[in-house]
Amino acid sequence: MVLDLDPGEGAGLAECARVAAWCREILTDMGLESFPVTSGSKGIHLYAPLDGSASSEEVDQVAHELARALETDHPEEVISTQSRSKRTGKVLVDWSQNNGKKTTVCPYSLRGRLRPTVAAPRTWEEIEDPALAHLEMAEVLERVEVEPAAPAAGEVRIKNAAIGLNFIDIYLRTGLYPAELPSGMGQEGAGTIDAVGADVDNFAVGDRVAYVGSPLGAYAEYHTRPVTNVIKLPDAISCEQAAAAMLKGLTAQYLLRQTYRLQGDETILLHAAAGGVGSIACQWASALGVKVIGTVSTAEKAERAKRNGAWATINYTQENVVERVRELTAGAGCPVVYDSVGKATWEDSLDCLMRRGLMVSYGNASGPVENVNLAILNQKGSLFVTRPSLFGYLGNREQFETMCADLFDVIASGDVHIDIGQRYALADAGQAQQALADRQTTGSTILVP
Ligand SMILES: NC(=O)c1ccc[n+]([C@@H]2O[C@H](COP(=O)([O-])OP(=O)(O)OC[C@H]3O[C@@H](n4cnc5c(N)ncnc54)[C@H](OP(=O)(O)O)[C@@H]3O)[C@@H](O)[C@H]2O)c1
Numbered sequence: 001m002v003l004d005l006d007p008g009e010g011a012g013l014a015e016c017a018r019v020a021a022w023c024r025e026i027l028t029d030m031g032l033e034s035f036p037v038t039s040g041s042k043g044i045h046l047y048a049p050l051d052g053s054a055s056s057e058e059v060d061q062v063a064h065e066l067a068r069a070l071e072t073d074h075p076e077e078v079i080s081t082q083s084r085s086k087r088t089g090k091v092l093v094d095w096s097q098n099n100g101k102k103t104t105v106c107p108y109s110l111r112g113r114l115r116p117t118v119a120a121p122r123t124w125e126e127i128e129d130p131a132l133a134h135l136e137m138a139e140v141l142e143r144v145e146v147e148p149a150a151p152a153a154g155e156v157r158i159k160n161a162a163i164g165l166n167f168i169d170i171y172l173r174t175g176l177y178p179a180e181l182p183s184g185m186g187q188e189g190a191g192t193i194d195a196v197g198a199d200v201d202n203f204a205v206g207d208r209v210a211y212v213g214s215p216l217g218a219y220a221e222y223h224t225r226p227v228t229n230v231i232k233l234p235d236a237i238s239c240e241q242a243a244a245a246m247l248k249g250l251t252a253q254y255l256l257r258q259t260y261r262l263q264g265d266e267t268i269l270l271h272a273a274a275g276g277v278g279s280i281a282c283q284w285a286s287a288l289g290v291k292v293i294g295t296v297s298t299a300e301k302a303e304r305a306k307r308n309g310a311w312a313t314i315n316y317t318q319e320n321v322v323e324r325v326r327e328l329t330a331g332a333g334c335p336v337v338y339d340s341v342g343k344a345t346w347e348d349s350l351d352c353l354m355r356r357g358l359m360v361s362y363g364n365a366s367g368p369v370e371n372v373n374l375a376i377l378n379q380k381g382s383l384f385v386t387r388p389s390l391f392g393y394l395g396n397r398e399q400f401e402t403m404c405a406d407l408f409d410v411i412a413s414g415d416v417h418i419d420i421g422q423r424y425a426l427a428d429a430g431q432a433q434q435a436l437a438d439r440q441t442t443g444s445t446i447l448v449p
Helices: 013-029 056-073 124-128 167-174 239-259 276-287 299-307 321-328 346-351 375-379 397-412 426-437
Strands: 002-007 035-038 044-047 091-094 155-164 188-196 208-212 222-226 230-232 267-270 291-296 312-315 334-339 353-361 384-386 420-425 444-448
Touching (some): 013 044, 013 056, 013 091, 056 091, 155 208, 155 239, 188 239, 230 397, 239 353, 239 397, 276 299, 276 444, 299 312, 312 321, 321 346, 346 353
Parallel strands (some): 267 291, 291 312, 353 384
Antiparallel strands (some): 002 091, 035 044, 155 188, 155 444, 188 208
16 A cells, blocks of 8 residues: 655645654554655655555555545644645645556656655654655665675675776666665776685686676675676776776777777767766777767866867757757768767757668666657668667677777777776765766766775
8 A cells, every 4th residue: 555645835744754654553553564755756655565455446445544534633734635725734645546557656766856856765763853854866875884795606706996887877776777676786896806706717816807797786895796797907907997997998899899880981979978988989989080079068078078089079958969960060960879868869869860870879868768759760861770788798708808808908009098087985976976967077987995
């Protein structure tokens, strides 16, 4: 059963907390335990697990009765009908979410705001605390002490020297990409092997290594993981460089060398060119001779993109991207667009392509692209679209090693400089994620244990 406590004008979280305590009393009397969630918007949701024997109509009726009873007992504080005009100063106990036809029983995990708040389960002590407030993203990441796991067969334990921060960490944290919770975080790091499990032939204690991908848990002093996607580091690559470059650099590798294999004579559009993947991809493409048009949101980021070899930059918060790209390409458009921004840039990106061009939509920094009508590809010039993922390209051990060798070569040769724009203490991982989500970072960000 779910009760959605929604404050009317003049009421707030404190009033919702009071009503939540009354709901809890009634539910307890009914033999039901209740779990509060601050919704991240205005109010509180209460969840009470049932044994599954009642139909949604029956649950709906009970919840409705509960809301009416509360309104009778506390007419000044509670209302059980949706009427907006009567809600002023009161809390609506919305029982209607129990209807089986509703699809909103689960709370939103993240609110689309300048500083996004999250729906998060809370303890009753927190609900009773007068300082109760909605949580921001950075507040739902908790540091815990655990004994580092001994490596099982096929695993190694790595003492992290540095950990890479990635946008995918935010998607996992906000629930855009599913993860089983509670969970560790992070999929990229580098350090020294300090223990080796059985059946591991190619790694030894003391090896300097880097890794990418699952299992989650790189945000830690020690990370125990299978040797899959773990690689020994050449002397020329430091642990910090590797932690800043494994996930982002291997992504640039497959985007530029596999998804669309650049030849060197193209003019391409690369979004977020001063970001983590963007900085590496921009340098790599320009080292291949490609003219990169990079989009950025500030003058400072434009400077950075230029330093990364961008041939031209467009501030996509101020300029018309399609017009500028058409101007810069003498009307031709680009053979390929690398788009990690997603929702906000989707349609403009298609309009920047030449006929039969390839749209590589590889990220959702502004939100996922949804509800695409495929006919749009026909209308805009028989376009191709792909939505790739690094983990679809890493493939077998040989492919992984080949991609790493390619990446390490461009770093060691100086074609790609790994620009570590920010360093955070591991304990400040929440702040680091907030800065990344707020578009305040440039280049790569690492966490240092
Ligand atoms: N598919 C894959 O295999 C794969 C692998 C790695 C990464 N990615 C994707 O690549 C992108 C870059 O990842 P990253 O870790 O290197 O991050 P990042 O580029 O360092 O940060 C994201 C950048 O996106 C831009 N952006 C545009 N609209 C935004 C918005 N509404 N909110 C936040 N940022 C916005 C910002 O640059 P401006 O301020 O200049 O706009 C921001 O700095 C992400 O979308 C990520 O999911 C995909």
